[in-house]
Amino acid sequence: MQRRAVLAVLGTAAGRGLDARAMAAAPASASAPSLSIGYVHWQHDVDAISLIDTPALDNGRAGAEVGISDNNTTGRFLNQNFTLEVAEVSTKDDPVAALNQLVAKGIRLVVTDRPAADVLKFADVGAPHGVTIFNAGASDDTLREGDCRANVVHTAPSHAMLADALAQYLIWKRWPRWFLAYGSEPDDLLLADAYRQAAKVFGAHIVADRQYQGKAGSRETDSGLIELQQQLPVFTQNAPEYDVLVCADEHSVFADYLPYRTWDARPVAGSAGLIPTSWDPNSMEFGGKQMQDRFKAHAHRFMTALDMNAWVAVRMIGAAASYEQSLDLDKIMNYMRNPQFELGAYRGLGLSIRSWNGQVRQAILLSDSGRTVVSISPQPGFLHESTVLDTLGTDRPETKCRLPATAPKI
Amino acid sequence: MRYASALGLIMLLLAGTPARAYLAYASNEKDNTVSVIDLATMSVVKTIQTGQRPRGMALTSDGQRLLVCLGDSNRIDIYDTKTLDVVASINTPDPEYAALREPENNPLYVSNENDALITVWNIDTQKILVQMPTGVEPEGMAVSPDGQLIVNTTETTNMAQFFSYATGQNLANVLVPPRPRWAAFADDGHEVWVSSELGGAVSVVDTKTFNVLDTIHFDIQGLRGTFIQPVGINITSDGKLAFIALGPANRVAVVSVPERKILSYVSTGQQVYSATVKKYLLVGQRPWHMTFTPDEKYILTANGLSNDVSVIRVSDLRVVDTIPVGQQPWMVLVSPH
Numbered sequence: 001m002q003r004r005a006v007l008a009v010l011g012t013a014a015g016r017g018l019d020a021r022a023m024a025a026a027p028a029s030a031s032a033p034s035l036s037i038g039y040v041h042w043q044h045d046v047d048a049i050s051l052i053d054t055p056a057l058d059n060g061r062a063g064a065e066v067g068i069s070d071n072n073t074t075g076r077f078l079n080q081n082f083t084l085e086v087a088e089v090s091t092k093d094d095p096v097a098a099l100n101q102l103v104a105k106g107i108r109l110v111v112t113d114r115p116a117a118d119v120l121k122f123a124d125v126g127a128p129h130g131v132t133i134f135n136a137g138a139s140d141d142t143l144r145e146g147d148c149r150a151n152v153v154h155t156a157p158s159h160a161m162l163a164d165a166l167a168q169y170l171i172w173k174r175w176p177r178w179f180l181a182y183g184s185e186p187d188d189l190l191l192a193d194a195y196r197q198a199a200k201v202f203g204a205h206i207v208a209d210r211q212y213q214g215k216a217g218s219r220e221t222d223s224g225l226i227e228l229q230q231q232l233p234v235f236t237q238n239a240p241e242y243d244v245l246v247c248a249d250e251h252s253v254f255a256d257y258l259p260y261r262t263w264d265a266r267p268v269a270g271s272a273g274l275i276p277t278s279w280d281p282n283s284m285e286f287g288g289k290q291m292q293d294r295f296k297a298h299a300h301r302f303m304t305a306l307d308m309n310a311w312v313a314v315r316m317i318g319a320a321a322s323y324e325q326s327l328d329l330d331k332i333m334n335y336m337r338n339p340q341f342e343l344g345a346y347r348g349l350g351l352s353i354r355s356w357n358g359q360v361r362q363a364i365l366l367s368d369s370g371r372t373v374v375s376i377s378p379q380p381g382f383l384h385e386s387t388v389l390d391t392l393g394t395d396r397p398e399t400k401c402r403l404p405a406t407a408p409k410i
Numbered sequence: 411m412r413y414a415s416a417l418g419l420i421m422l423l424l425a426g427t428p429a430r431a432y433l434a435y436a437s438n439e440k441d442n443t444v445s446v447i448d449l450a451t452m453s454v455v456k457t458i459q460t461g462q463r464p465r466g467m468a469l470t471s472d473g474q475r476l477l478v479c480l481g482d483s484n485r486i487d488i489y490d491t492k493t494l495d496v497v498a499s500i501n502t503p504d505p506e507y508a509a510l511r512e513p514e515n516n517p518l519y520v521s522n523e524n525d526a527l528i529t530v531w532n533i534d535t536q537k538i539l540v541q542m543p544t545g546v547e548p549e550g551m552a553v554s555p556d557g558q559l560i561v562n563t564t565e566t567t568n569m570a571q572f573f574s575y576a577t578g579q580n581l582a583n584v585l586v587p588p589r590p591r592w593a594a595f596a597d598d599g600h601e602v603w604v605s606s607e608l609g610g611a612v613s614v615v616d617t618k619t620f621n622v623l624d625t626i627h628f629d630i631q632g633l634r635g636t637f638i639q640p641v642g643i644n645i646t647s648d649g650k651l652a653f654i655a656l657g658p659a660n661r662v663a664v665v666s667v668p669e670r671k672i673l674s675y676v677s678t679g680q681q682v683y684s685a686t687v688k689k690y691l692l693v694g695q696r697p698w699h700m701t702f703t704p705d706e707k708y709i710l711t712a713n714g715l716s717n718d719v720s721v722i723r724v725s726d727l728r729v730v731d732t733i734p735v736g737q738q739p740w741m742v743l744v745s746p747h
Contacts, residue, residue, distance in 0.1 A: 073545055289463075289481075290523055293504070322567065344607075350636070387634065388634060
């Protein structure tokens with residue numbers, strides 16, 4: 001599978017002997033064949049409970065930019081050039097119009113961090129033009145299952161993968177009795193379902209199952225803290241004996257208020273406390289320090305999970321193009337979807353694409369909300385017949401994804 | 411009977427003596443130290459406090475100077491191995507690994523990981539001789555026996571890159587399986603062996619044509635391929651055997667270099683039977699980089715996850731000792747004297 005290739009020699013240095021001759025890292029020559037990758041970027045304000053969780057305006061986009069830069073660092077030796085064409089979309093803009101603009105420019109590989117409904121629209125609008133969508137933001141399992149599309153690659157982990165990653169660790173810790181707390185937004189309900197399913201698969205028991213009734217926007221202003229100090233214990237009191245509180249709160253409405261405020265002295269996991277995620281700014285293992293350094297030098301901030309998901313999308317394209325030594329879209333996508341393809345992404349095991357639903361299989365970090373990486377799943381002892389990464393999320397035998405026979409092989 | 415036990419005693423004495431004269435150095439990436447190991451007692455005799463994130467190291471051929479790459483301090487410190495004092499420093503950004511041209515001990519070839527550069531230093535004058543741009547995250551570096559060819563592996567962009575030392579010119583970029591970590595010259599410089607950590611393979615590259623002659627895969631029964639992640643490669647001076655550290659597989663593969671055939675796996679904690687494997691030995695967890703003792707009777711592995719150094723006897727491929735060192739040992743070297 002791996003191409004054994006010797007590439008054209010590019011003269012990069014001049015001079016003889018041992019005189020000093022430092023050179024700048026030159027980009028690929030102006031005549032190098034170029035591939036433009038699109039990004040429909042959702043520029044929106046997000047309220048988060050913690051100020052440090054307020055996403056930067058270039059959240060996601062900066063990850064794609066570093067990916068482009070990495071592609072070009074390689075490309076200068078392989079005579080390939082990559083550019084990023086960003087379509088910024090605010091909440092009031094029409095996202096499909098933004099996609100169409102990219103398509104009109106001839107762009108066929110498009111990364112996006114838009115919500116699930118838009119990912120689906122993009123896939124269907126783009127399909128007749130041969131567009132492939134890289135879903136970096138939406139974790140909804142429906143996109144991988146009933147609503148799966150042949151022309152979507154999901155670099156964002158699904159809710160099921162995140163829930164399974166946490167479940168494996170909690171089982172490994174022998175904390176099988178869960179208090180499940182979830183919010184009232186539709187995706188909170190979906191995430192809660194993923195935790196229920198994970199509990200079933202890995203042998204945990206949900207001994208309490210409660211919805212937190214509250215809306216986004218509550219803040220620690222004035223008497224807010226006093227109120228929270230009363231509210232959260234009440235919300236969690238009178239629960240049966242449990243080991244850990246697992247919370248599902250996709251919009252930062254209440255989860256971050258749970259630690260230290262539960263009625264019983266119990267750890268919190270899920271959307272606060274111990275968080276399953278595709279990236280954490282503290283991840284240094286597996287060469288991750290280099291990624292963090294490179295990202296920080298570029299964006300002057302820490303790298304988020306969305307940045308990582310976008311970086312993975314751009315790097316998958318770049319890696320496939322370098323192995324294929326071609327910028328031909330069919331070649332790139334076929335190479336990327338080959339089961340042998342793996343991308344190194346600083347999480348130990350290589351990332352690859354599940355043939356049955358286009359999900360990128362990946363290890364999931366368990367972060368303690370900003371201090372350290374506590375663990376990385378899959379956990380030891382959870383085995384699988386083909387790859388341990390497929391112990392996370394919907395596996396081939398369970399998938400409801402039925403891709404049309406005429407679809408490209410994924 | 412008496413004869414047999416006398417023979418046994420002699421063998422025991424022989425086995426005990428060769429390592430006696432040597433000191434080993436292990437760079438501990440996480441706790442910013444270098445452990446100095448006395449191989450006579452198989453124990454740490456001194457711990458050097460270094461700058462931030464010591465990883466790559468090099469020893470001068472006379473053993474007088476130890477060079478330690480300090481990735482997060484952006485410099486290479488040069489230690490006097492007698493006093494363990496820093497006698498000179500080379501300021502260079504994010505050095506991950508550095509190789510000295512031997513036997514002159516000059517120049518020094520540095521992988522500047524964050525800057526996608528190789529920097530070649532005259533360490534006597536502390537001047538940069540040449541800089542060569544590389545792919546993303548240059549790491550493994552090897553210099554051909556004649557000093558003319560430099561090979562570097564770029565971790566994130568999957569290339570073994572060849573450069574001419576004389577001109578600094580990029581001669582070839584050979585794509586190898588994902589995350590290439592290390593390169594070692596073999597067959598008197600006619601071949602370079604390149605390990606791919608995620609690809610789980612070692613590519614054998616012809617240094618004249620830059621063709622990939624062969625790709626060696628590792629198949630260990632009872633172990634998923636994803637856990638077989640080759641990193642360090644050390645080849646015996648007679649060019650016959652390659653030792654390849656397999657990272658989280660907790661094994662070291664022993665490969666016949668001329669035949670490119672796996673002879674055995676030196677194994678960690680658990681004993682796993684495999685029909686293709688002749689012998690198993692214990693090493694710690696995630697062996698990464700290795701070094702021979704100068705007599706090549708032993709090979710030492712730096713075990714990043716179990717924070718120890720394993721001593722493997724080459725004659726019978728047995729782990730004879732495991733020495734606790736600092737946190738996350740990355741590399742280990744043995745002084746020739």
